[in-house]
Amino acid sequence: MNSSGPTRALSTFQSQGPPWMNGVELLDDALRNKRFLPTGCEGLDTLLGGGLRQGHLTELVGPSASGKTQICLYVASYVAVKHFGSIVFFDTSNSFSPNRVASMINQICEPVHKEVFFETFLTVLFIFKIPTHAQRQERWIMKIMNSIHCQSVFDIFSLHDALHELESTLMKKTISEDKKICMLIVDSVSSLITPILGSKDSQGHSLMVSSGYLLKKLAHEWNLAILVINHMVSGERGTTKPAMGESWKCIPHVRLQLSRSPGSRICSISLLRHTSMVSRSEFIPFFDCFITLILGYFRYLIALQNTIQRFLF
Numbered sequence: 001m002n003s004s005g006p007t008r009a010l011s012t013f014q015s016q017g018p019p020w021m022n023g024v025e026l027l028d029d030a031l032r033n034k035r036f037l038p039t040g041c042e043g044l045d046t047l048l049g050g051g052l053r054q055g056h057l058t059e060l061v062g063p064s065a066s067g068k069t070q071i072c073l074y075v076a077s078y079v080a081v082k083h084f085g086s087i088v089f090f091d092t093s094n095s096f097s098p099n100r101v102a103s104m105i106n107q108i109c110e111p112v113h114k115e116v117f118f119e120t121f122l123t124v125l126f127i128f129k130i131p132t133h134a135q136r137q138e139r140w141i142m143k144i145m146n147s148i149h150c151q152s153v154f155d156i157f158s159l160h161d162a163l164h165e166l167e168s169t170l171m172k173k174t175i176s177e178d179k180k181i182c183m184l185i186v187d188s189v190s191s192l193i194t195p196i197l198g199s200k201d202s203q204g205h206s207l208m209v210s211s212g213y214l215l216k217k218l219a220h221e222w223n224l225a226i227l228v229i230n231h232m233v234s235g236e237r238g239t240t241k242p243a244m245g246e247s248w249k250c251i252p253h254v255r256l257q258l259s260r261s262p263g264s265r266i267c268s269i270s271l272l273r274h275t276s277m278v279s280r281s282e283f284i285p286f287f288d289c290f291i292t293l294i295l296g297y298f299r300y301l302i303a304l305q306n307t308i309q310r311f312l313f
Helices: 004-016 023-033 042-048 068-081 098-108 113-126 133-145 156-172 190-196 203-222 245-249 280-312
Strands: 057-062 086-091 148-152 181-187 225-234 240-242 254-260 267-274
Touching: 042 254, 042 267, 057 068, 057 203, 068 086, 068 098, 068 133, 068 148, 068 181, 068 225, 086 156, 098 133, 156 181, 156 190, 156 203, 181 203, 190 203, 190 225, 203 225, 203 245
Parallel strands: 057 225, 057 254, 086 148, 086 181, 181 225
Antiparallel strands: 225 240, 254 267
16 A cells, blocks of 8 residues: 555645644643643632643633623733733724723732832932832833733734734744743634635635634644633524534634623633543543442452451351
8 A cells, every 4th residue: 555645645734733742742741831821710710720721722702791801801911910921912893991901900910019119219219209109000000011912903814914923923032931922812703703604615614714723823832821702693492602603613622601691790601611621421430430449349358358257267
């Protein structure tokens, strides 16, 4: 059998996609390079086992006005305040509010007493003018907001251009750890993809799949935690479901669904998919099997003890 055809195809695939890795390499990469970025939302971090995982593409889906953008802004603010790294925010619908981000940062950040004292001391020593608390707070907020970079993206082709530009930036720059890009947020990816899925040809579907591939490739190769927003559409019998169809739902590593009761300020988040977590239905049979083995072992010890006692006495 001639293997040149499959070998050539595999070589072409490897040149365009991420390198092939065996199980040991994948485990080592997951343990050493992929950390969790806490979101600042205790319930969400607990649900995800620590936060948004670097190297993973996480999707947050929910109906209109459920708080999806607010979560994006809060996560970006929290990651910036805690100095995990820089954040890139792709805004597709003019939803990024710098005033709201500044307000969130002001709520999140704790005063750094040593830095404030040292800054005040130098000011007194050389300028003889003590800055007010409001001035120090404003200076601190501006410093944090420098870590959040927002870019407007209004169609799928601009998104691809922006992703390739981001990849080039990551390849060229060697910057300090605290300024290293650690997160990408796309709010929202569905507003760019849904309009091109209506046609009968396959171009829209191909663009959707390639967008997902580019996002996952960036996440894996540069250890980025990527968060994308999706909306809900009408389903069967009056129900709602995530947009972009069946082909998209297998692309994200993690899928979260956000919901909110009408008139309530309390949001609830459910986990629809997580490639790194074992579902309860998969865990219970293994646990039952383990208990059965333990009970069988104890029965064996009891029987052995009874046999020895009968032999001796």
